[in-house]
Amino acid sequence: MRATTVLLLASGMLLSAVPGLAQSVESLPGYFAIEDLGVFADGELEVDIDLRGAMAKIVAAAAANEDPQFSAAMEKIQRIRVQVGSVAGRDASGVRAAIDGAVKELEGSGWYRTVTVRDEEEAVYVLALESGGLLRGLSVLVDDGEEEVVLVNIAGDMDPEVIGSLISNIDQLEGLREGIEEGLAQP
Amino acid sequence: MVRRSPDASDCALVCEAIDAHLSGLGPADQRAAFEAHIARCPACRDELELAAVIRCELSALPRLDAPPRVIEAVRRRVQGIAAEPPAVLTGHSTDRRRRARVALAAAAAAAFAVAAVVILGGRFPRTSHHASAVEIAHATAEARFAFSLVADATATANHELRQGVLRQRVVATALRGISRAIVAHPRSSSVQRSHPTPIIAHGGSS
Numbered sequence: 120m121r122a123t124t125v126l127l128l129a130s131g132m133l134l135s136a137v138p139g140l141a142q143s144v145e146s147l148p149g150y151f152a153i154e155d156l157g158v159f160a161d162g163e164l165e166v167d168i169d170l171r172g173a174m175a176k177i178v179a180a181a182a183a184n185e186d187p188q189f190s191a192a193m194e195k196i197q198r199i200r201v202q203v204g205s206v207a208g209r210d211a212s213g214v215r216a217a218i219d220g221a222v223k224e225l226e227g228s229g230w231y232r233t234v235t236v237r238d239e240e241e242a243v244y245v246l247a248l249e250s251g252g253l254l255r256g257l258s259v260l261v262d263d264g265e266e267e268v269v270l271v272n273i274a275g276d277m278d279p280e281v282i283g284s285l286i287s288n289i290d291q292l293e294g295l296r297e298g299i300e301e302g303l304a305q306p
Numbered sequence: 307m308v309r310r311s312p313d314a315s316d317c318a319l320v321c322e323a324i325d326a327h328l329s330g331l332g333p334a335d336q337r338a339a340f341e342a343h344i345a346r347c348p349a350c351r352d353e354l355e356l357a358a359v360i361r362c363e364l365s366a367l368p369r370l371d372a373p374p375r376v377i378e379a380v381r382r383r384v385q386g387i388a389a390e391p392p393a394v395l396t397g398h399s400t401d402r403r404r405r406a407r408v409a410l411a412a413a414a415a416a417a418f419a420v421a422a423v424v425i426l427g428g429r430f431p432r433t434s435h436h437a438s439a440v441e442i443a444h445a446t447a448e449a450r451f452a453f454s455l456v457a458d459a460t461a462t463a464n465h466e467l468r469q470g471v472l473r474q475r476v477v478a479t480a481l482r483g484i485s486r487a488i489v490a491h492p493r494s495s496s497v498q499r500s501h502p503t504p505i506i507a508h509g510g511s512s
Contacts, residue, residue, distance in 0.1 A: 168448045178446045189450070199452045236462055245459045259459045271455050289457035 147197055149248045149256020149274035151225060156217050158268050159204040168201035172275070175199065192285045195253075196275035207266035214268060218242060218260045225258060240264040254279045316343055320350045324357045 145152070170178075179193035206214050225246050226232070234245035241264040248256035259271035320343050326332050327340050344351050 166451075168452065170445055170448050170452075174441070174445045175449065177442055178449055181442045182446065189453075192453070193449055196449075199449055201448070201452050201455065203455075234459055234462075241462075243459050243462050245456060257456060259456050261455075261459060261462075269455055269459075271452055273452060273456070285453060286457045286460060289454050 147255070147274045148250065149254075149272075150198060151200075151221075151256060151258050151272040151274075153200050153202055153258075153270040153272050156221050156270065158206065158214055158217050158270065159202065160209075163204040163206060164202060165205060166201060166203035168199060170196075170199040172197040175275075188281065188285050188288070191281045192277065195277050196273060198272070198274045200270075200272040202268075202270045204268055205266045206262075206268050211262075211264065214262055215242060218244070218262050218268075221260060222246065230256065230258070249279070252279075253277060254282055257282070317347060317350055320344065320347070321353055324354055327354070328357060328361055 175193050175196040175198075179190045179196075182190040182193065219242070222232070222244050225248075228248075229250075230246040230248045232244060233247050234243060236243040242260070242262045244258075244260045246256075246258045246260075247254055254277040255274065257271070257273040257277070259269060261267075261269040263269075320340060323332065323336070323340055327337065332340075344354055
């Protein structure tokens with residue numbers, strides 16, 4: 120796992136090092152530095168994605184024929200950050216407090232929650248930042264209460280309908296897949 | 307299935323048959339007996355109305371409207387799953403972890419490919435304005451993974467909503483069952499009233 124993580128981090132650095140692809144997007148209103156939460160300690164990070172605007176446009180162009188919906192969503196994206204890691208064995212309240220603090224910080228900056236699931240076991244938040252009829256940022260913070268934490272930030276000038284439709288289709292496909300798997304698991 | 311004189315066992319059988327009735331299932335004679343019981347039992351009529359409302363609410367949730375390529379992808383996926391041992395699902399958390407690991411594996415494979423490109427250096431033509439096919443594939447997988455995480459979080463909320471609705475129905479059924487028992491057995495009523503904490507089911511979502 121550690122070797123895989125190192126490879127992922129290395130590939131991320133290589134991609135960001137490509138001339139012309141690296142941009143300073145920290146000033147974007149929808150950008151949220153998920154790494155600043157400090158949720159993950161050394162060795163806990165399993166997935167670390169940092170996709171910048173130039174590469175997002177290349178991806179959009181490459182997907183234009185095969186998947187116009189995905190292509191349209193990618194066209195206006197400036198940055199995608201994803202961190203997924205295991206916090207098993209850690210103080211669960213500390214992780215939860217960091218996530219709750221981030222939610223408050225985002226809400227204080229004009230973000231609003233579109234999804235909130237919170238109970239003793241897990242916390243799931245999806246927050247959005249809108250202005251001028253566009254979706255400037257989308258953030259996901261998940262603590263599954265067992266071991267995994269997922270942090271996502273997508274920043275850009277996104278059409279809410281395009282993003283909503285894309286997410287809905289993924290959701291429906293996932294729901295169908297779950298149904299199929301559960302059906303096949305029946306004796 | 308349903309006897310003429312309504313009692314607790316009749317009501318229990320009718321409650322069990324509500325879903326089948328709403329789906330139009332079951333032999334004609336059983337459906338007739340069900341409807342006869344509903345006509346003379348207000349409690350079961352309430353149950354039926356509640357079940358109908360829940361069914362309507364659930365049907366109003368987003369339904370599959372997938373393009374042909376998605377259906378084809380699912381079909382291929384089903385064929386692949388059928389060849390594997392059935393997975394044991396314990397909930398969304400497990401599913402998320404599994405997906406993360408799958409994505410991790412895919413990303414790792416792409417990372418190996420990227421590393422190979424770097425190691426091979428100038429053997430692959432590339433300018434500052436053109437990413438290689440491997441890099442594009444890698445970035446595409448990463449972007450799709452990010453959106454799938456957003457979708458997963460949304461799906462979790464929908465799942466909680468559905469579970470909440472179903473729990474409400476279970477709670478409503480249980481409470482009505484208790485009220486019926488209180489009417490049928492007045493002594494239970496005093497016991498119930500004296501109990502400081504009646505049966506409560508928590509929705510679990512906020």
